[in-house]
Amino acid sequence: MPQDNSEPPKRPGRPTMREVALLAGVAPKTVSRVVNGVSTVDPALAARVRAAAERLGYRPNLTASSLRRGDGRTASVGMLVEDAANPYSSALIRTVENVARQRGVLLLIGSLDEDPARERALAHTLIDRRVDGLVIVPSGRDQSYLISEQNAGTALVFVDREPKLLDADAVVSDxxxxxxxxxxxxxxxxxxxxxxxxxxxxxxxxxxxxxxxxxxxxxxxxxxxxxxxxxxxxxxxxxxxxxxxxxxxxxxxxxxxxxxxxxxxxxxxxxxxxxxxxxxxxxxxxxxxxxxxxxxxxxxxxxDVEGIGRIAAETLFRRLDGDQSPPATTVLPTRxxxxxxxxxxxxxxxxx
Amino acid sequence: MPQDNSEPPKRPGRPTMREVALLAGVAPKTVSRVVNGVSTVDPALAARVRAAAERLGYRPNLTASSLRRGDGRTASVGMLVEDAANPYSSALIRTVENVARQRGVLLLIGSLDEDPARERALAHTLIDRRVDGLVIVPSGRDQSYLISEQNAGTALVFVDREPKLLDADAVVSDxxxxxxxxxxxxxxxxxxxxxxxxxxxxxxxxxxxxxxxxxxxxxxxxxxxxxxxxxxxxxxxxxxxxxxxxxxxxxxxxxxxxxxxxxxxxxxxxxxxxxxxxxxxxxxxxxxxxxxxxxxxxxxxxxDVEGIGRIAAETLFRRLDGDQSPPATTVLPTRxxxxxxxxxxxxxxxxx
DNA sequence: CGACTCTGAGACAACGTGGTCTCGACGTCA
DNA sequence: TGACGTCGAGACCACGTTGTCTCAGAGTCG
Known part of the structure; x- marks a missing residue:
């Protein structure tokens, strides 16, 4: 049962499901169900839970969630471009972002400055954060270091330049x-x-x-x-x-x-x-x-920068949706x- | 002791510390120590662990790590700009990225298109991913929705425009x-x-x-x-x-x-x-x-876009390093x- | 030589969440 | 009315990692 003292939470850190559950007088699992919109929860209970969450300023922890979830998806995608400040790269970022947003997916970005070492380092950092996929404008001449990631289920799409020593999707101009x-x-x-x-x-x-x-x-x-x-x-x-x-x-x-x-x-x-x-x-x-x-x-x-970005993003998400067809390179015309x-x-x- | 069969791991998904530990014949905790560069590990043991990790293509899971760690830091920072494709925003992104990289921090970015609703939605998505801090070029006229996050320890820096109904650092031009x-x-x-x-x-x-x-x-x-x-x-x-x-x-x-x-x-x-x-x-x-x-x-x-971005990033990281001084607005001259x-x-x- | 410290490694639990299973309450129908 | 199915909610545990504690063995010293 909800209490009615109205002080904000004084404890440092962030409220968890457990605290919301405690306040609402339910089990943590029930809070989980409400947060995830499971329909079998009694509406009155759900309302109580939502009120408690609201009062505590509760925000779900997607980090913990993705760790526990079966598919391990993080709803984030890494993007490595040459330089986020240049018009080509930034247009690409924006286009991919537009597609990603429709799926609630966020973009992690990094600039490579044509440095192959940085490409590897940043790709690994992104992988360590378990991004669901990577969109890469590669700087190096060898992407074989990504083979194990590809096997592990990370979707990979290369943009502007085809991958070397790695079989993956690419979107390029002719x-x-x-x-x-x-x-x-x-x-x-x-x-x-x-x-x-x-x-x-x-x-x-x-x-x-x-x-x-x-x-x-x-x-x-x-x-x-x-x-x-x-x-x-x-x-x-x-x-x-x-x-x-x-x-x-x-x-x-x-x-x-x-x-x-x-x-x-x-x-x-x-x-x-x-x-x-x-x-x-x-x-x-x-x-x-x-x-x-x-x-x-x-x-x-x-x-066709927008076309390239859009197709790259769509290809990536198609893979994440389970497309198993052999990797292909899409060549876009120029004007x-x-x-x-x-x-x-x-x-x-x-x-x- | 390392085995010597050389087939790659066939199991789907990614190898974990436990598997590396198993292969190296040590406890998972020891693998953790090696990965984190704890110096008290016997060099020979560490080498064995590293070899096992290498053979399995092991990559640490920062998601799990940041969940368990005391400080809960994710080494990622969210950045909300007007439009990642416009020159002002993209220059800002790049400058913040440069500072962040030196600390091994990645940037999550989002474009707001001057839409206050999107500002709130994206800010929350970033918070749900437990970014350590946020750099925001705000679109809305009310950032009070961030008060609870600020209390919870998320560093906030506003750029180009000062926050409204919220006391936080800002970096602006005159x-x-x-x-x-x-x-x-x-x-x-x-x-x-x-x-x-x-x-x-x-x-x-x-x-x-x-x-x-x-x-x-x-x-x-x-x-x-x-x-x-x-x-x-x-x-x-x-x-x-x-x-x-x-x-x-x-x-x-x-x-x-x-x-x-x-x-x-x-x-x-x-x-x-x-x-x-x-x-x-x-x-x-x-x-x-x-x-x-x-x-x-x-x-x-x-x-001075670069100055703005740099100071914003530096202010953010200073907060993350524990700076408790009252929030301030830095005003940069123009030319x-x-x-x-x-x-x-x-x-x-x-x-x- | 025994009691001590010190060092390095492992056992255990927990971070916040969701999958799975269980269980009680209720409704249904022969 | 009793056996059964259904349904909603909770108990329990695991995801991959690390903080804490424990402990065996080596080293030290009176």
Whole structure:
């Protein structure tokens, strides 16, 4: 029977089911039933329990609950991205979050900064917290360390880059084909000397984009001039420097293909500084905010980030719901968005 | 003693301490000691335990651990922001993550989309997972629902906006003074009709910025013309429409003060469409990527987002380390960044 | 050499919860 | 009316871990 003294609980720490049970005059198990909405509880009893819980400020302990529960699910999912602050990663996080929220699942996030050691360390920390699944944009070249986790029932979905030495679901863009599209677009503008500016060649997507670049040139029966290829550009400043250097060559490129966000922005900055933004064509990989507001607008290969995130999340939850089909890679198409910078023809300044 | 059959564990689920103990021929408690690096364990025994753990692919269960541990800490912190995808929120997340990582603490994140109901719901979900602390950019006007959690020992730090009906630490920018700085800057350019374009007046920071706007005008002995004030602009499109409307007035403003990111970008877009970007001055609140690459560059009041995030995280962990001093609000200064748009003088197009 | 301390490892219980089983009360029907 | 089924609530224990206590064996010292 509920007491009627109205002081708040003075004991430090949090009230437990036992205390609620004591106050309501029932067994802890009955409190458990009420909290979990089991329908066989007498409505009057349930009301008493709820009142007691309310009075004590009781909150169920999901940690204990998931420990005891049969399936051991924690209703949380880990997400490892390159850098939570960059637009691509944060858009991905938000999209996965949207899907997860509908299931009452929370996201644990971590940034890897392209560091394979951190990938392993953070993945393990997440696993030690028994997340139900992991969404990973991998930094390393070997995910075999996750095999035992996969066997133990942790759902794994890779995003942007496929897992290595591990058979798991992945959701990626068609990097090679998209790079070919970009370079073809520049070739159609009459360009014959097209530079490639990209980040670490060790990143598989970067490698695929470079592969597309060389392939497109070969198809056009053009040589790949090593002098026009600059890789390993990690910072905006590196991209700026590289752009200056290739444009200072005796026979400079008339167009640039940039393999990634940060590089694109750096190149764009360099072109502006040199006053060449209307004379040198540029197509970048990855869209970014305000790309349309620059003059000229920056033409890009846009990935379907929301689609990628949504499908990744859906794939993950399908696995958690018991889908046993063999792991598969979903390849999403990209889109060439023409805004001006990519439509500058050889020898003709943009009319913008 | 370790066995030497080398098959991987076939049992479904994850190996536990007991199984490691069994394989190593020790008591579970000894495994616990080894895992936790207790130094009193015989090195040879510890090595045997580690080998057994390795062979089984054992990973400690932090869920169970934190349940049993005296302090009940989970080494995780919840973070509720407006929208994980927006640059301000994602920068904040990343900064807090950096501090948290040094302590091996993980971040659980949630987006509120300015929905007070979601704030409460997500805060409770995080509490049910027994996060050690919460970093919140609040959406609602009442955080008293957190009082019991605060009493129960959950550390709380509010960011960007102070808590209401709750006494807790906060880290904010000086919104009112910064708005005055912005408006003064426009007044110094000779402007007398300055529009205010802002988002929901119900958001405390927006209200403070508006307050600064009116105050600056009053100090200059100028009237606040209601026709030049547009609030509740939540989307970029709303900002575009509002900009068009105020500029279509019989006596249009010659300068705009925009209270927030999305609004600033919308206004900037509208000015461009109208061809007025070099004639109408603009200062925005909150910096954003590429603001310097537009023509003219967008002058802004920049918050010290990294400072805010870092101090918020440090304050949180100081509380978790036992700091009992009364809750305090840390106010961080902002910085006016002049890039062109705010330096357009009345009646003179920018020379940019 | 016996009583002492000290050290390292194990036995035991408990953290907060939910699965399982039990049991009393009640209703039903022959 | 008595045997049986049903149903709601509690007793009991286990989930994986660690705090506490115990204890065997080694070391120490008068």
């Amino acid at each position: 990097n090679r084909a998209s790079a070919i599209t970009a370079v073809d677009h520049l070739l159609a503008g009459g360009h014959r000397r097209i530079a490639y500016l990209g980040d670490l060649a060790s990143i598989s997507t970067a490698a695929q984009r470079y592969d597309g670049y060389t392939h497109a040139l070969e198809l056009a029966q053009l040589p790949v001039d090593e002098a026009l290829v600059r890789q390993g550009l990690v910072t905006e400043q590196a991209a700026i420097d590289a752009t200056r250097e290739v444009l200072a060559l005796p026979d400079p490129p008339t167009a640039l293909f940039t393999s990634q966000n940060v590089v694109t922005i750096g190149c764009s900055r360099a072109l502006r500084e040199l006053g060449l933004q209307d004379r040198v064509a540029m197509v970048g990989f990855d869209d970014f905010p305000l790309a349309d507001m620059l003059r000229p607008g920056i033409s890009v290969i846009a990935q 060439l968005i023409t805004r001006g910078s990519g439509e500058i023809r050889r020898g003709e300044p943009s009319g913008d | 919104n009112r003074a910064s708005a005055i700085t912005a408006v003064d800057h426009l007044l110094a350019g000779g402007h007398r009709r300055i529009a205010y374009l802002g988002d929901l007046a119900s958001i405390s920071t927006a209200a403070q910025r508006y307050d600064g706007y009116t105050h600056a005008l009053e100090l200059a002995q100028l009237p606040v013309d209601e026709a030049l004030v547009r609030q509740g602009l939540v989307t970029e499109q709303a900002a575009i429409d509002a900009t068009r409307e105020v500029l279509a007035l019989p006596d249009p403003p010659t300068a705009l003060f925009t209270s927030q990111n999305v609004v600033t970008i919308g206004c900037s877009r509208a000015l461009r469409e109208l061809g007025l970007q070099d004639r109408v001055a603009m200062v925005g609140f909150d910096d954003f990527p590429l603001a310097d690459m537009l023509r003219p560059g967008i002058s802004v009041i920049a918050q 006016l960044i002049t890039r062109g748009s705010g330096e357009i003088r009345r009646g003179e197009p920018s020379g940019d």
